[in-house]
Amino acid sequence: MAAKVPRKNNGRSRGATTIAQVATEAGVSPATVSRVMNDRFVGEDKIAERVRETAVRLNYAPSYSARSLALGQTQAVAFVAPDLRNPAFQAILSGLSTTANEDGYRVLIGDSAESVSEEPLLAREIRRRCDALVLCAPRMPDHELVDLASALHPMVLVNRSAAGAAPALTVDYRTGIESLLKHLYELGHRHIAYVGGPSHSMSDKYRRDGLRSFTAQNADLVVTEVPGGVASEDGFNAVDAVISTRATGVLAFNDLVAIGLLGGLQERNIRVPEEISVAGFDDIPFARYIAPPLTTASVPHEELGVQAWYRLRSLIEGKEPGHDMVFQPRVEIRTSTAARRPD
Amino acid sequence: MAAKVPRKNNGRSRGATTIAQVATEAGVSPATVSRVMNDRFVGEDKIAERVRETAVRLNYAPSYSARSLALGQTQAVAFVAPDLRNPAFQAILSGLSTTANEDGYRVLIGDSAESVSEEPLLAREIRRRCDALVLCAPRMPDHELVDLASALHPMVLVNRSAAGAAPALTVDYRTGIESLLKHLYELGHRHIAYVGGPSHSMSDKYRRDGLRSFTAQNADLVVTEVPGGVASEDGFNAVDAVISTRATGVLAFNDLVAIGLLGGLQERNIRVPEEISVAGFDDIPFARYIAPPLTTASVPHEELGVQAWYRLRSLIEGKEPGHDMVFQPRVEIRTSTAARRPD
């Protein structure tokens, strides 16, 4: 019978230097190494120096897994959105990521690929891998959102609120689109088409509310809704429907859709803005560089991401997250909209 | 003196159900619970069933940190790129993320914000948090890249190769831009401007090589280089320089730059393609939807991401990563380029 020798390294060999090796090599205990590495060491400078030197020499870096387990936190947060390919979400992600990085946090991404049913599962799964979550879920039913909010704390909602169940950073789509509509109205347009977003999405609902509200106050204005979507392709495909409404102005769910619209209109030799005015929503980075530069409602997406991090950080630290914020879109008038031509 | 009572939960309270609680509640050992949860249980069905039921009832979900520590792997990979706001990188990320998710892996993102010096540090740090890495580092010096490759294994390189130090998925920018140049040449253009990318980036270098190669074979062709960058803004700002070259055609470093160019040209009432032809590179999703639809070289970014995951997975499993791949861009002729007008 073999002597009962303690099994080292669990059979596997993982290569990386461990705190124990550094401790042995430096002639101190692991506790001391840990303290030195975390600037909690209070003893002799010589020891600290020796530990540091040894750590560098052995190319030691603490294991995140072990650290996470011992500390009960991962130094990571997640960002879940329905479509990471949309520049608007990317901008939020970018703001979040950059700011979180400054505090030593990394971000995990989750793309629910527009699948409403998978979203809660994805969110729960990914949340368990990190310390907190930023969720963009424009189409999730309210009750589900509230359930999630309580289960996934700390979490902050973007573009959506959940009756106080979680801090929320929202955009006033309603007022935003109302301003855009007003802009077209003041240019003389009386018949306007709205190429909508995903049905059942809150972001689309708010826009319709805004449209309705303004229309109610202006009896001579007609707004016709046309099915659209979230991507350029959807705008492109909606062109014929838009044309057949005979509207002189179009409001798109977002810039991507507006750009698709522009492409399709151009393909049919319909000039913008001479023959028809087009406006988008979001002000994605190159909305102003396309031809014609797109009139749109500017939303500070990066800032949304930044603020999301601040709230997450407070929550992680057990503090108050700060007030919810409602961002007001700013209308950016460019040349894709113009005065209605006399018939 | 207080009785020496074992300290539970390390003083903190973390709330989540642990495997030990499930074990106690189900009247089995933690080992059994672990086996059941991982489908490695071979005993009586009744026991397995009881464990599963208990797990559900207690809302048990294993701790990723603990699992990672025990297993020595995190089920996560990282994606590091110089600018996550660029749709091309987003597409790669999207392909990577979607495919990795199917295998139960999540992705961590690292945006080096175009900072060449921070890139290796970021890559090393983020790599330690996960099992493997996808790196896009167009501007990193070769020697540094080779160093990284050996330190960060498993890792795959995108848009860049490192002398076999790591699997690489590249794009034949050289041939791609050569084809674009040929296209303009065949349209009768003899003086072409190239709005370049970041200096010292390999992706820009390859493009210049392609340009030079084609120019060398066609004595009547002149290509003038104009400083540019990676974003629409850079293209927009390069417009005056482009105009002053008196070129009749422009090749941009990428679609973003081309779009900026288009915007600037339009602002000066210079018609595209009538007065000047413009081509981009990448074929980002809405290149075809802008006006005029952009002639460009299409690069299958999503596919790059997908292939990156396949290689990463092989590497993680200790298998051969498969051959390096060189993707050939496909010229997409749209209407932003046209025959040169007789002077």
Add this chain to the structure above:
DNA sequence: GTCCTGCAAGAAAGCGCTTTCTCGAAGTCT
């Protein structure tokens, strides 16, 4: 010289899993 205080650094427990090892019970073979 003794006793106490203070402090530096180590021992060891604990984080929540996985997996090897071990052991007792049930089943098989002659």
Add this chain to the structure above:
DNA sequence: AGACTTCGAGAAAGCGCTTTCTTGCAGGAC
């Protein structure tokens, strides 16, 4: 019927950290 396998399931070690608890020792007070 007794010896030998199988096999199911638990005990315990180990993953690599952090942190509490403990101890040994130097210095100060009396």
